[in-house]
Amino acid sequence: MTRNPETPNIANGGHAHDADHDHGQVVTxxxxxxxxxxxxxxxxxxxxxxxxxxxxxxxxxxxxxxxxxxxxxxxxxxxxxxxxxxxxxxxxxxxxxxxxxxxxxxxxxxxxxxxxxxxxxxxxxxxxxxxxxxxxxxxxxxxxxxxxxxxxxxxxxxxxxxxxxxxxxxxxxxxxxxxxxxxxxxxxxxxxxxxxxxxxxxxxxxxxxxxxxxxxxxxxxxxxxLQAVPRGVDAVEAERGLASLPGVAEAGHFHAWTLTDESSVATVHVSPAEGTDPLSLPQIVSGWLKERYAIDHVTVQVDPPGKLDPGHH
Structure with a gap:
């Protein structure tokens, strides 16, 4: 089946990320x-x-x-x-x-x-x-x-x-x-x-x-x-902040690290709140992490409600 490249690939256990992001960094x-x-x-x-x-x-x-x-x-x-x-x-x-x-x-x-x-x-x-x-x-x-x-x-x-x-x-x-x-x-x-x-x-x-x-x-x-979290990023606080976003019921398994001098990467699991379209969560989550922590590449996995352990790292 052909999938639109602009559409996140989300399923139970699947991953989604910002399709506009390019891993390549510019060497000035x-x-x-x-x-x-x-x-x-x-x-x-x-x-x-x-x-x-x-x-x-x-x-x-x-x-x-x-x-x-x-x-x-x-x-x-x-x-x-x-x-x-x-x-x-x-x-x-x-x-x-x-x-x-x-x-x-x-x-x-x-x-x-x-x-x-x-x-x-x-x-x-x-x-x-x-x-x-x-x-x-x-x-x-x-x-x-x-x-x-x-x-x-x-x-x-x-x-x-x-x-x-x-x-x-x-x-x-x-x-x-x-x-x-x-x-x-x-x-x-x-x-x-x-x-x-x-x-x-x-x-x-x-x-x-x-x-x-x-x-x-x-x-x-x-x-x-050592892939330590970027300076200024608190993993626990990030999960709490994500869990409080509209449409997000739970957030956990948050990991972030620095890829290069100017680029940070993160992965996180979230579950949708009742009545929320799961397809909308990757954009919401990645947008918040970019605005809050300047993380420019986020991979989001959407899990079914009640299946996520928010406190696990």
Whole structure:
């Protein structure tokens, strides 16, 4: 039998969803261009900074150069993730490849934490065994680096802030920017006081500023991968709200998770109130969830009255 594609397929135990919804998410081309441009800036300056750090003996510059090398790899990973995410969904991966972007964001956060650990270890070694530092060359290289990082941050900030992949790249650049500020402060301090210990101390302070951002990125990525409910969604309250809608007698088995940075998915069972057309419930339920929780794809199963256990998750 041929069914109208605009008509929900509802039966006892059947499922219905919004026929207008498309699982595919748009990978913003402008975001990809921004990351590509910042990658060129970051990789080029990392080489300059590494040479400058080696020549001047500055841990702050060397640490920031290592940070920028790590960022270059992360930015390259982000570009690869965009290319993969652009691939269309298929019969095996019906939601497409957009979770690759989440994996890339998780990798970015993890590399940041590893870098912080490395900087802290090197700083301890420098404190125990101070080395001579050429503050003049260190200051020049750090100022150039600050300009490069400010430009990169502005390029990424103007992109789509809801894109976790882009946000990961932005946090990396902010870490680089803070590293340049620390290197400038250390260079000026050494020039004025001769205290070379300022270099490793400021390196550690800059690294600590990165930890919070890195952990936030990791925790958000883990929430998505573990299919936790989207932030701001309470499953129990959602069921209560659905059960109170006109035409809905019961609501239960509510599940919601984040598909990509900008798309949430939910499934729920409802039963119709007396005199209510079951075919009307999917639109009512999906409309309420989209308005209340910004969930843009909802699968609704309509069960016979009295057959649903609302408290079960």
């Amino acid at each position: 081309a402008s975001n990809e261009r921004r990351i590509r441009l910042v990658l060129i800036f970051t990789a080029s300056y990392a080489i300059v900074q590494a040479v400058g750090g080696w020549f001047s003996g500055s841990l702050a510059l060397i640490a920031d150069a290592g940070h920028m090398v790590s960022d270059s790899a992360a930015l390259l990973l982000a570009l690869i993730a965009y290319r993969i995410a652009r691939r269309a969904a298929d019969a095996t991966r019906t939601y497409g490849f957009h979770r690759v972007r989440v994996l890339a964001a998780l990798a970015n956060g993890a590399t940041l934490l590893l870098l912080v650990a490395w900087i802290a270890w090197e700083a301890v070694q420098r404190i125990n065994a101070p080395v001579e530092i050429l503050a003049g060359p260190m200051l020049i290289v750090a100022v150039i680096g600050l300009g490069v990082n400010v430009a990169g941050a502005l390029i990424l900030w103007s992109g789509n802030r809801g894109d976790g992949n882009l946000r990961g790249a932005f946090l990396h650049v902010i870490g680089d920017l803070l590293g340049s500020v620390g290197a400038i402060a250390a260079a000026i301090g050494i020039m004025l006081t001769g205290w070379t210990i300022l270099d490793p101390i400021l390196s550690v302070l800059v690294a600590m500023l990165v930890v919070r951002s890195a952990w936030s990125l990791i925790s958000d990525s883990i929430r998505v991968l």
